[in-house]
Amino acid sequence: ASAMLALFIVRRNPKVDYRLLVAAAYLGLGCTWHAGLSGSATLLVATPDNFLIKAKLMDQVIPVSQTIFHPYNLILTIIIVVVVTILMALMHPRPEKAFVVKPELMNQLKLYEAPSKPTKWESPSDWMNWWPGFNIIVFIGVLVWLIWHFSTKGLSLTLNVINFAFLGLGILFHWRPWSFLKATEDAGKAVWGIVIQFPFYAGIFGLFKFTGLSVVFTNAFVAISNPQTFPLFVYWYGGVLNYLIPSGGGEWAVVAPYIVPAAKELGIGMGTTVVTFAWADMMTDMIQPFWAIAMLAVAKLNFRDIMGYLLMVFFVYFIITSLAFLFFIPNW
Numbered sequence: 001a002s003a004m005l006a007l008f009i010v011r012r013n014p015k016v017d018y019r020l021l022v023a024a025a026y027l028g029l030g031c032t033w034h035a036g037l038s039g040s041a042t043l044l045v046a047t048p049d050n051f052l053i054k055a056k057l058m059d060q061v062i063p064v065s066q067t068i069f070h071p072y073n074l075i076l077t078i079i080i081v082v083v084v085t086i087l088m089a090l091m092h093p094r095p096e097k098a099f100v101v102k103p104e105l106m107n108q109l110k111l112y113e114a115p116s117k118p119t120k121w122e123s124p125s126d127w128m129n130w131w132p133g134f135n136i137i138v139f140i141g142v143l144v145w146l147i148w149h150f151s152t153k154g155l156s157l158t159l160n161v162i163n164f165a166f167l168g169l170g171i172l173f174h175w176r177p178w179s180f181l182k183a184t185e186d187a188g189k190a191v192w193g194i195v196i197q198f199p200f201y202a203g204i205f206g207l208f209k210f211t212g213l214s215v216v217f218t219n220a221f222v223a224i225s226n227p228q229t230f231p232l233f234v235y236w237y238g239g240v241l242n243y244l245i246p247s248g249g250g251e252w253a254v255v256a257p258y259i260v261p262a263a264k265e266l267g268i269g270m271g272t273t274v275v276t277f278a279w280a281d282m283m284t285d286m287i288q289p290f291w292a293i294a295m296l297a298v299a300k301l302n303f304r305d306i307m308g309y310l311l312m313v314f315f316v317y318f319i320i321t322s323l324a325f326l327f328f329i330p331n332w
Contacts, residue, residue, distance in 0.1 A: 002028055006299060010101055017098040022299045023306035023313075024088050030286025030310070031084055031317060034278040035068070035077045040248035041278050042067040043159035045270070051253070057260045058270065064157045066271040066332065073275050076324055083320060084313055091309060115182050129178040135171050142168030204254045217258035218265070227266050231276045232326040234259060238280025246290045248281045271332040279321060286310045286317070 002025035010018055034040065044050050045062040052058040067073065092098070121127045128134070146165060149156065174180035207213060225233045238255065245251040255277065263273040285291060287310055289303040296303060 002026065002295065004298070015095060015098065015100055017092055018101045018299075019099045019301065019305045020088065020092055020309055022295070022301055023309035025299075026292055026295060026306065026310065027084060027088075027286060027313065029291055030282060030288075030313075031080050032077055032282070033285075034248055034282040035073055035275075037068065037157070037162060039068060039278050040159070041252040041274055041281065043157065043162060044249060044252060045274055046156070047158040047160060052256055052260065055257070057256060062270050062274060065155070067274050067278070068157075070271060070275060070332065072328075072330060073278075076279070076321070079324075080317065080320065083316065087313060087316055088309075091312065115179060117176070129181075130176050132175050134177050135175055135180065139168050139172040142171075213258075215258075215261075218261045221258065221262035222265050225262075225266065227268060227331065229326070230263065230266050230268055231272060231329050232322060234273070234276045235280045235283065235322065235325045238277050239283035242281050243284045243288055246285070246288050248278075251281055252277060267331070269332045272329060276325060276329065279325070283318065283321065284314075287314050 006021050006025040010016060010021060034042070042062075042064060045052065045058065045067070046064050048061055050058075050061070053061070117130055121130075142164060146161070146168075149161060170183075171180050174183060221230070221233065238251065241255065242251055245254060259273060259277065260270070263270070287307070292303055292306075296306075
């Protein structure tokens with residue numbers, strides 16, 4: 001979505017520095033995503049009967065009011081958004097030195113185009129593929145369920161609820177079944193490399209849980225940290241590991257078997273632990289080329305074209321967040 005927005009902006013303002021614009025489009029993933037409504041760990045721990053409860057690492061769910069909507073998380077997110085926005089504006093070069101999009105490159109930059117509706121139906125199935133009534137009916141069903149869910153359970157956001165809501169919105173906004181299916185097919189080509197990783201993460205979780213490795217890592221974290229420094233060490237460790245396991249949910253499955261017991265032994269609350277991990281997981285995303293592949297394919301740039309800007313943001317981001325997790329994070 002951010003790549004599409006960048007293409008829209010550069011068409012409206014062709015004198016903007018294109019490399020800086022694309023770098024800015026990548027920062028939502030690198031700076032704030034896991035602190036928001038799409039955070040994997042925060043939604044997983046809010047989901048009833050999640051894998052941590054089944055593994056007896058947790059005895060109850062952690063609601064989003066204790067993670068996503070906790071004042072610490074909200075305030076830190078606002079600070080990062082303000083600082084990074086100002087920094088990106090300051091890094092824009094003078095007009096004569098800006099990397100502007102040349103006409104030949106502009107012609108290659110294509111916004112998403114929905115498939116064209118046929119002028120006539122070859123068969124009843126063609127009509128069904130293009131009839132918007134199906135999308136409307138499905139969305140109404142999703143909406144009715146969401147209304148029932150929130151009216152009976154309050155603001156109970158879980159991974160399944162968020163996914164279901166976005167599925168309904170995607171079906172509605174595409175309006176016609178074939179448009180939704182085609183967009184899903186195109187998107188799947190860009191994420192197959194991500195999907196194939198998750199069975200391996202599940203296997204790593206099993207290794208830590210059932211071979212005793214989790215006890216070794218738990219003892220190591222307890223030995224090198226105290227209640228004051230534990231969040232900072234988890235933040236740094238998670239950030240480094242994220243470069244090797246570039247998946248929020250996958251990394252959480254790997255580290256939870258020893259991070260959670262270590263936090264309990266040091267008297268650190270689950271809210272603090274999960275929020276710390278969430279920020280750790282996205283710390284190195286902005287300098288991780290894996291997630292940028294799909295966006296750069298759309299933008300027609302290489303990762304090295306935006307890396308300089310991202311490194312500058314990373315250093316500022318790292319200092320602010322490290323101080324926040326050492327001196328200002330409460331225990332809840």
